[in-house]
Structure formats: structure tokens, C-alpha cells
Amino acid sequence: MIAVVVVRDGTLPAGAAEAIAECAGRGLLVGTGTPIAADRLGGLAASLVLADTAPFRPGAYAAALAGRLAGEPIVVLPASADGRDLAPRLAHALHRPLYAQATRVEADRVEVVRAGGQGMQRVSPGRAFVATLVPGVRGVLVDEARPVSVERLDLDLVDIPDATPIEVIPPDPSTIDLAEAERIVGGGAGLDAAARFSQLGEVAAAIGASVGATRVITDRHWVGHERQIGTTGVVVAPQLYLAFGVSGAVQHTAGLGHPEHIVAVNTDPHCPMMQMADLAVVADANATLDELCRQVGR
Amino acid sequence: MIAACLKWSAATGGWSAADQAALELGLQHAERTGTDCVAVTVGPAAAAGALGEALACGASRAVHVVVDGDLPSWDTAVALSAAVAEAITVWCGDYSADRGSGSVPAYLAALRHCEQALGVVEARPGSLPFEVLRRLDGGRRERVSVTGPAVVSVEGAAARLRRASLRAQLADHSARLTTVAGPPADHLDAPVVAYRPRARQLPAPAGAVALDRIGAILHSGTPARRGETVELEPPAAAAAILDALTRWGYRAGGAAPGGATS
Amino acid sequence: MTAPTTTTGPGGDVTGPHLTDADVVVVGGGPAGSCAALVAARAGLRVVLLERGPFPGSKNMYGGVVYPRILDQLIPQWWTQAPVQRWITRRSTMLLTDTQAMSVDFRSQAWAAAPHNGATAVRPEWDRWLAEEAAAAGAQVVCSTTVTGLLRDGHRIVGVRTDRPDGDLTARVVVACDGVNSFLAKQAGLYEHADAAHYTVGVKETLALPKATIDERFNVRDRDGVDIEILGGTGGVNGGAFLYTNLESVSVGVVLKVPKLAAQQRRPEEIIAALKAHPAITPLVDGGELVEYSAHLIPEAGLAMMPKVVADGMVVAGDAAALCLAAGIWLEGVNFAMASGMYAGESVVEAVRAGDVSETGLAGYRRRLADSFVLRDHRKLRRAPSLVLSDRVQHRYPPMIANTIERMFRVDNPAPKPGLRRILAEERKRAGVRVRDLARDAWDAMRTFG
Numbered sequence A: 001m002i003a004v005v006v007v008r009d010g011t012l013p014a015g016a017a018e019a020i021a022e023c024a025g026r027g028l029l030v031g032t033g034t035p036i037a038a039d040r041l042g043g044l045a046a047s048l049v050l051a052d053t054a055p056f057r058p059g060a061y062a063a064a065l066a067g068r069l070a071g072e073p074i075v076v077l078p079a080s081a082d083g084r085d086l087a088p089r090l091a092h093a094l095h096r097p098l099y100a101q102a103t104r105v106e107a108d109r110v111e112v113v114r115a116g117g118q119g120m121q122r123v124s125p126g127r128a129f130v131a132t133l134v135p136g137v138r139g140v141l142v143d144e145a146r147p148v149s150v151e152r153l154d155l156d157l158v159d160i161p162d163a164t165p166i167e168v169i170p171p172d173p174s175t176i177d178l179a180e181a182e183r184i185v186g187g188g189a190g191l192d193a194a195a196r197f198s199q200l201g202e203v204a205a206a207i208g209a210s211v212g213a214t215r216v217i218t219d220r221h222w223v224g225h226e227r228q229i230g231t232t233g234v235v236v237a238p239q240l241y242l243a244f245g246v247s248g249a250v251q252h253t254a255g256l257g258h259p260e261h262i263v264a265v266n267t268d269p270h271c272p273m274m275q276m277a278d279l280a281v282v283a284d285a286n287a288t289l290d291e292l293c294r295q296v297g298r
Numbered sequence B: 001m002i003a004a005c006l007k008w009s010a011a012t013g014g015w016s017a018a019d020q021a022a023l024e025l026g027l028q029h030a031e032r033t034g035t036d037c038v039a040v041t042v043g044p045a046a047a048a049g050a051l052g053e054a055l056a057c058g059a060s061r062a063v064h065v066v067v068d069g070d071l072p073s074w075d076t077a078v079a080l081s082a083a084v085a086e087a088i089t090v091w092c093g094d095y096s097a098d099r100g101s102g103s104v105p106a107y108l109a110a111l112r113h114c115e116q117a118l119g120v121v122e123a124r125p126g127s128l129p130f131e132v133l134r135r136l137d138g139g140r141r142e143r144v145s146v147t148g149p150a151v152v153s154v155e156g157a158a159a160r161l162r163r164a165s166l167r168a169q170l171a172d173h174s175a176r177l178t179t180v181a182g183p184p185a186d187h188l189d190a191p192v193v194a195y196r197p198r199a200r201q202l203p204a205p206a207g208a209v210a211l212d213r214i215g216a217i218l219h220s221g222t223p224a225r226r227g228e229t230v231e232l233e234p235p236a237a238a239a240a241i242l243d244a245l246t247r248w249g250y251r252a253g254g255a256a257p258g259g260a261t262s
Numbered sequence C: 001m002t003a004p005t006t007t008t009g010p011g012g013d014v015t016g017p018h019l020t021d022a023d024v025v026v027v028g029g030g031p032a033g034s035c036a037a038l039v040a041a042r043a044g045l046r047v048v049l050l051e052r053g054p055f056p057g058s059k060n061m062y063g064g065v066v067y068p069r070i071l072d073q074l075i076p077q078w079w080t081q082a083p084v085q086r087w088i089t090r091r092s093t094m095l096l097t098d099t100q101a102m103s104v105d106f107r108s109q110a111w112a113a114a115p116h117n118g119a120t121a122v123r124p125e126w127d128r129w130l131a132e133e134a135a136a137a138g139a140q141v142v143c144s145t146t147v148t149g150l151l152r153d154g155h156r157i158v159g160v161r162t163d164r165p166d167g168d169l170t171a172r173v174v175v176a177c178d179g180v181n182s183f184l185a186k187q188a189g190l191y192e193h194a195d196a197a198h199y200t201v202g203v204k205e206t207l208a209l210p211k212a213t214i215d216e217r218f219n220v221r222d223r224d225g226v227d228i229e230i231l232g233g234t235g236g237v238n239g240g241a242f243l244y245t246n247l248e249s250v251s252v253g254v255v256l257k258v259p260k261l262a263a264q265q266r267r268p269e270e271i272i273a274a275l276k277a278h279p280a281i282t283p284l285v286d287g288g289e290l291v292e293y294s295a296h297l298i299p300e301a302g303l304a305m306m307p308k309v310v311a312d313g314m315v316v317a318g319d320a321a322a323l324c325l326a327a328g329i330w331l332e333g334v335n336f337a338m339a340s341g342m343y344a345g346e347s348v349v350e351a352v353r354a355g356d357v358s359e360t361g362l363a364g365y366r367r368r369l370a371d372s373f374v375l376r377d378h379r380k381l382r383r384a385p386s387l388v389l390s391d392r393v394q395h396r397y398p399p400m401i402a403n404t405i406e407r408m409f410r411v412d413n414p415a416p417k418p419g420l421r422r423i424l425a426e427e428r429k430r431a432g433v434r435v436r437d438l439a440r441d442a443w444d445a446m447r448t449f450g
């Protein structure tokens, strides 16, 4: 079993560590800046093959990698953007089936997600295959003492029709998917007007965060449904969550992940959101927002 | 010729938002380059009505590959590729709502030996080459240039499908609809069961005493009081919040988040 | 929004064949609309059925039980094709206080066999099936199309305007089946009064459970199902609650008076949560995975708020005509919708054939409603909503009855058993019910349900 991970300028894609862990620490890093990426996998990877080559192109990468991977019965890619791009091409080049969106990959048992996460299927492959592993479902354990062996691979890209890469644009917190946001500023029914969400946006911009809301707010159409955090909205996993006038109903917090830091502003010190907070501020969320905007504006 | 691949959904009786966006961009590409747009679906007989809607929206032809049931992604791509053989661009959704592997478009590109641009969030298709913006993870975007024949898969928000006029909707479209028999459907697929998350591997909780660690495990996910509660006037409240954010490393000149300074 | 149409000259006859786009435009693909379209299409009329959702029934919700016997007249052997979850063979009426529950439970295995009585069904499936029947009969079903106005020629209604480009459609008759709070009936000026006091809001959760678990908990087998109607589980807000079994899920919901809900500032989901936490309900729904949450308005007051149902060139059916019976523990609407749709269809066919689609020509509709169960049941039960939803029935009687029964069954040794009459008298006083009111309510109940 080996994980194939596309690296761009030393940046690992989402789910890279998990894919490598699923393959007992064996990974093949391909792309640009693979040595830098390899350094970030200390304590996780056991053996790495580094193939530093031209920027990512799915068709060309698949053709070039097929020979090297023919002897690997199971090839796992993270189901990140590039992984999903490359996996079907690789499966095609290797004449193998692809199990896309897997949550578990073992030689005789693969579980794949269906219907946008509502269902799943268990399959028994019984032959060589390619799979993509959904980021975040597995988790990893780091063992700092683990030694890693590194091997280099020269990869010559052949000419296959591929779209031409022009540039990679860095993340813009205001357009970033809420699900991917590391910092979120959320608002609930304690806020008294739709305009409060522009203020939340200001505060968010000042700390590089995205704006989220409770269902009460999306029901009022103050922000779009794609901003709703919770079981029937977006499931998020931020490091930092700032909650303004949010009670912390279970349908909301169940989609909140496990933020390292939570700040809650609420007039009710006993509501669940305040109980979860590292800093629970008993205050009027609206006036506090006015103040925050003033103070970050300075 | 331009093609749009649309997967009929029994749950909605129509196309997913992503496939609607694909049809819209296919129609736009056809209009801008003065060619035809054909809508193709591999699906059950019940999908014919929805193809009528695609025709009402302005598709010049529709091809219905009739299969009774669900096909694996590879077989779907093979069935589609015959119908889209001459297309300059093939527009797909990024994921189908039910199978949802996002692999049909890449398979199609492999079969046609052409370019692919998947997960596109923005496109203004015109004469070749044209640029599209695709989603990478972590909020990054990639700009790529489509230079030759290509399969492009698009997210639902990439375009909004135009509305057919009521007259077009009521018109008889059967003359522009080709129906062909598809391969036998795969009935050996494993059953779909309710999603069960897998147990995640997490580092052991910190805590010197075993009892603390057990406590941490027992209380994870339940609201356990963890920090301080302060009652403050708004200006002081704002200052306290900013202070905490600074302390935790979320403010001030790029200090690493997540407690770098605590 | 009124737009003159070009299809008529001054005073000209708009009803001549093929001067209009269609003979009949039916607005709304719910049970009322599909039955109307089915009848008119079968008679050979050109019928267009317009539905705003992506398919008929896609957005429609209700509690979960239909009484489809009216279909005997429309679709022979309908039970062999209808998308039914379970056939109701047990019907239970339950009275809840915070800690007590009392049920009257009825079971009839006869209802498990054709032609059946009630059934649980899922609306997207049920409505889609009925619309497919209409389509098979020749009606043209157009979805994702919202009617935004009526086209008029003078006072006559001659078609509809939709939100599609080039979206005007002329017809000899418009059948308005656009559901509760009907936009079309209001546009046509048929509603005189419609205030919030006459509406209840229905909120429902669907909880997935394995079939075997449902069978065991509700004591049923195969396709048999249970319908539980509940009085008193609505946390101080006047209304009723229900619990129905689908094949692999249960529907639990509440029906709440809008003004009370607003006054108490409670969110309906809190009330459902409290209902699910009741010791008599928890064992039935425990572990169910929430798969759907929905809310909808219900016209409650039947006859009291019924609009005029006929205008020149238009008839109104189903919830649009407030033909829904929502009296706490009664929740019937789909049967009234299907029936009124059918009668609307028949009357439209009659009027078009006779060449008179004026109010007079369409008057057969009103007559059909009056002669059938549709208006008879409504007339009979016209006092039911105000009685069942009254403060006394809602808040005072349940504890009075439950406490009385609790004391009857309680063994308080060494105290001897008290007499029933004494308990009742004491509990009546404790609940603050005056004899006079009790007698009056009993009389009302006799007149209403007797």
C-alpha cells in the first residue's frame, strides 16, 4: 500500500498525513518542493519516495507514475482537489478500479461515502485498486521518534494533453469555504439587525476569519445558508470560534468541531455556548461589536 | 459541438445544481462560439422529461442513453464518451448527488485523451484558449488555461441556469431527442447503508494524572466549563476579547495561531 | 397584477376553442391540483398543471396520514399502485400531562386489507404519483414555475402569469389549488377575512428507525401502522401533537395556534423536543435519527374562513379554499383536497362543454361540495377547532382527567379507596373547572361529534 500525494511548492494537500498513515507510513510525494513537504511529515512517515518534477498536470503525472506504481496493489490518494484530479487518471493508466471518497482503505475492505455523506458502501476489492481517502475521517498519531527513509525518484513527464497551469491564488478568508476556515466569527439571535453581520465581517477581516451564523439567522435570510454552522448547515473545524449572541444549541455545536479557542459574548452566562468558552464575556453582543469595530479600526 | 453531461436524479426529478451550472456554461460556450450544444444523460426512462427541460433551455439536441439503474462511474464515462465524441468542450458537474465520486469527468478526459479542469468555480468560456478558476484545498484557487478539447467539471455556484420560457417548456421537443439503449445496469453494487463515522485516531489527552486524562476523554464533545467568565461593559469587553486574541496568537503581525505565545 | 390579454375583442367570446393556450390551467401540483387535472384531462380537455417546486410534492409536507377512499372514484384499485408506507390498523388518542399519559387505543385488522381506511404516505411520493396519473391522462405538467398573477378581461379571469420568460398562459378556466393562504384566491378577491387567529402552524420531525424496532415498539407487523393523536403535549401552547409510523421512520409533530405561539415566544422545535422527552413518548422515538424537519401553515377554521370558491373563469380547491380539518386531534386535508379537486375538475368539464365558464356556469362545483362529505364534514365539525383548542380542553381537562384516573388506580393503603364521584369533584375543583363550563363543553362536544 502506498499513498500518492501531490505537492505544490512544498505545500501538502489536505488529508496528506492521513493517506500516508493509512498506508502504514509509505508515501510517494510528487510535485514541486517535495523535500520541504517531506520535512513536515516527520514522526508520521516511515518511508518516502520524493519525485520533484514540473508543476501538477493530472494527465502527465498519471502517465509518468503508472510505471512506478504498477507493482503497488493498493494506491491511496487524499481526496483533496489534486488527489481527486489525479486518481481517476491513475486508475485508468493502471487499468484498475477506483474507489473514490473512501473513509477506510484496507486490502480486502474499502468503505466509500455515498450521497454526499448520507450513506456509505462497503466493498471487497479482491484485486489491485486505487482509492481516494476523505480528509479528516481518520486522524493520525505522531511518533516523534519514528525514523524515515527517503528515496529520490526522477520522473520525466511525457506530453499528454493537459490544461496549462497559470497561477495559484492564495486563500481569501472572505471567499473561503466555511468548512475550510481556521477562524470563524459567528453570530446568533442575540444580534439585533442584519447590519450586525457587516460588523462581524469587519471583525473577521481584522483577524483573517470567516463569518458564520446560526439557523435562526439564516432563516431570517440575514446571511446565506452556506454560512449556517451546524448539523443541517456546514460542518466546520476552526481553531478559533468567536460567538456573538449564540446560545449554543446542540444542532449548532455539533457542527462546530473542537476549536482550540472559543470566545462567547452573551447576556446569559449559563447558556451552553458560554459554558464551552475559554473566554465567556457577559455583555450586550451588539454594543460589544460596535466597540470591537472601533477598536480594531484604530 | 459542445456537450453537457447531466445526471438525472430520482430524488429531485431533475438535475443537480452542479449539472445545471454545467448546462448553462455549455450553452454559453456554444453561443459564444456559434456552435451547437448537446445535452447527454445516461439514466432511466424517467429522465426523458428533464431532458425536455434542457432542450427548452436552448440545447440543440439531447441524447438519452437509457439504462435501468445505476452504472459504475467507468461504465458511465464509456457510455457518455460515445455521445460526446466530437465535442470541443464537455461540461460536467463536479459531483453527482448520489454516487458523488467526481470521477466521471476525469474518466471522460482519459477516454477522450483530452485536457481536464475539475472543480471549476469560475469560467467565461469562449474561443480556445480560455481560462478557468478551479478550487484547491485550504481556500486556494488555481487558474488554468484550457487550450484544446477538454472536460470541465463545475461547482453548482459557477453559473445559474437560465430559465426556459413557458412557451418553450410547453413545446414538443421529441424531434430533437435521440434515445439509445445503454449497457445493462450493474446490480452487483454493494448496498448503501447509513453513514457511520470511523473512530478517529487522536493523540492521548494531556494531563499528568490518569484520572485527568479519563476526565478529558469522558468530557470531550460535551460542554464542559473550560475558561473564565467575566461581566464587562462593552468597551472593556471588546478590549478583553482583543487581548485574549493577542495572547493566543491570532493577532499582531502574523504570530502563528494556536497558542504560539501562550 | 392584472394584464389585459389580447385574446379577446371587446365583449368577445374568449371561450371559443383554441383561442386560448389551454382549456384548463391548474395551479399547484398538490393532491387537489392533480385530481382536478386528472379529471379534466380524462375528459379530453387541454390541461396544463403548473407547479412551483422542481416536481409535484417536492416541497409539500403534512403530518403523515391520508384517507384515500375518495380515490375509489378516480383510480380503480388505487391501493395496488399508491406509494403507501403503512396501512393504519391502530389508532390511539392520547392525553398527556407533564408526567401522566392516558390512551384510548383502537385496533382493527380489517383496515389492513383493501380497500383500507388510512395510510401513512410520504408527500413527495404521494403527490408525484398523483401528478403522474394526471400526466398519463394527458395533462401537461410544468414544474419549477410559479404563478405570479391572474390575467383578466374585465372581471373575468382568463389565464395566469408565471415567473418564466414569455410566461403568460391563457385558459378558459383557472383552477386554483395553490394551497393554504392561497395567493390566487386572494388576488381574485375571494377571501374576505384571513387573519392569523385562523391559522395553526404544523411542525414535524421525521426520525429514522429500523423497521423491526418500529414493529416492536408500536406492536405491529408487516405493513401495519399506527396513528397516535395527542392532546396536551404542546407545552402550554394550544394545539395538538401526533406520532405516526412510516415504514422505516416515525413522524412526530405538533400543531400549534399561531397567536399563542407568538405570545409565548417559544420555538416550535423546543416544543417538539419537550414532547419527545415525555416519558410516554421517549420509549417510542428514542434513538431515531433526525432525517427531516419541516414546518407549514394550516388553515384551521374550515367553514369560518372558507372563501368564495367560484368566480368567473376560476374555481378554488383544497387548502386554497381552506378545506382542511385541523381540530387538534383531527388532521385531515389531503382527502378533502383530492375530493374538492375532483369535483372542481368535473364542474370545469361540465362548464367548458356547456360553453359557459362564468360563475353561473361553474356553480356545479359549489353544489358538488355541498352534497358530498367535503362540506358536510366541515359543517358537522365546525365547532370542533374552537372547542378542542380552547383553554379549558387544552390546559384544564387533561390534568383533571389524568389525576382522576391516577387516583382511581392508586392503592393508598391503609387509606381505603375513595369513591370516583368524590375524586372527580375534587379534581375538577383543583383544575379550576366550573360545573357550568364542564356541562357546556360536554354539550358542545355532543353536538359536534355526536
Ligand SMILES: Cc1cc2nc3c(=O)[nH]c(=O)nc-3n(C[C@H](O)[C@H](O)[C@H](O)COP(=O)(O)OP(=O)(O)OC[C@H]3O[C@@H](n4cnc5c(N)ncnc54)[C@H](O)[C@@H]3O)c2cc1C
Pocket: A187, A188, A189, A190, A191, A213, A214, A215, A216, A217, A228, A229, A230, A231, A232, A233, A234, A244, A245, A246, A247, A248, A249, A250, A251, A252, A255, A265, A266, A267, A268, A271, A283, A284, A285, A286, C267, C269, C290, C292, C293
Ligand atoms: C432539526 C434541526 C436542525 C437544526 N439545525 C441547526 C443548524 O444546523 N445550525 C444551527 O445553528 N441551528 C440549528 N437548529 C436550530 C437550533 O436548535 C437553535 O434553535 C439555534 O441554533 C439557536 O440559534 P441562536 O443561538 O442564534 O438563537 P437562540 O437560541 O435564540 O439564542 C440567542 C442567544 O443570544 C443571547 N442574547 C440575546 N440578546 C443578547 C444580547 N443583546 N447580547 C448578547 N447575547 C444576547 C441569548 O441569551 C441567547 O443565548 C436546528 C434545529 C432543529 C430542530
Ligand SMILES: Cc1cc2nc3c(=O)[nH]c(=O)nc-3n(C[C@H](O)[C@H](O)[C@H](O)COP(=O)(O)OP(=O)(O)OC[C@H]3O[C@@H](n4cnc5c(N)ncnc54)[C@H](O)[C@@H]3O)c2cc1C
Pocket: C027, C028, C029, C030, C031, C032, C033, C050, C051, C052, C053, C056, C057, C059, C060, C061, C062, C063, C064, C065, C066, C067, C145, C146, C147, C148, C177, C178, C179, C180, C183, C201, C202, C203, C204, C253, C254, C255, C295, C296, C297, C298, C317, C318, C319, C320, C323, C324, C331, C332, C333, C334, C335, C337
Ligand atoms: C403539519 C401538518 C400536518 C398535516 N397532517 C395531515 C394529515 O396527517 N393528514 C391529512 O390528510 N392532512 C394533513 N394536513 C393537511 C394537508 O397537508 C393539506 O390539507 C393538503 O396538503 C392540501 O392539499 P392541496 O393540494 O390543497 O395543497 P398543497 O398540498 O399545499 O399543494 C399546493 C401546491 O401548490 C403549489 N403552489 C403554491 N403556490 C403556487 C404558485 N403560485 N404557483 C405554482 N404552484 C404553486 C405548491 O408548491 C404545492 O405543490 C397537515 C398539514 C400540516 C401543515
Ligand SMILES: Nc1ncnc2c1ncn2[C@@H]1O[C@H](COP(=O)(O)O)[C@@H](O)[C@H]1O
Pocket: B005, B006, B007, B008, B018, B019, B022, B040, B041, B042, B043, B073, B076, B080, B091, B092, B093, B094, B095, B096, B097, B099, B100, B101, B102, B103, B104, B105
Ligand atoms: N449517468 C450520468 N449521465 C450523465 N452525466 C453523468 C452521469 N454520471 C455522472 N455524470 C457527470 O459527471 C459528473 C460527476 O459525477 P460523479 O463522477 O458521479 O460524481 C456529474 O455532475 C455529471 O455531469
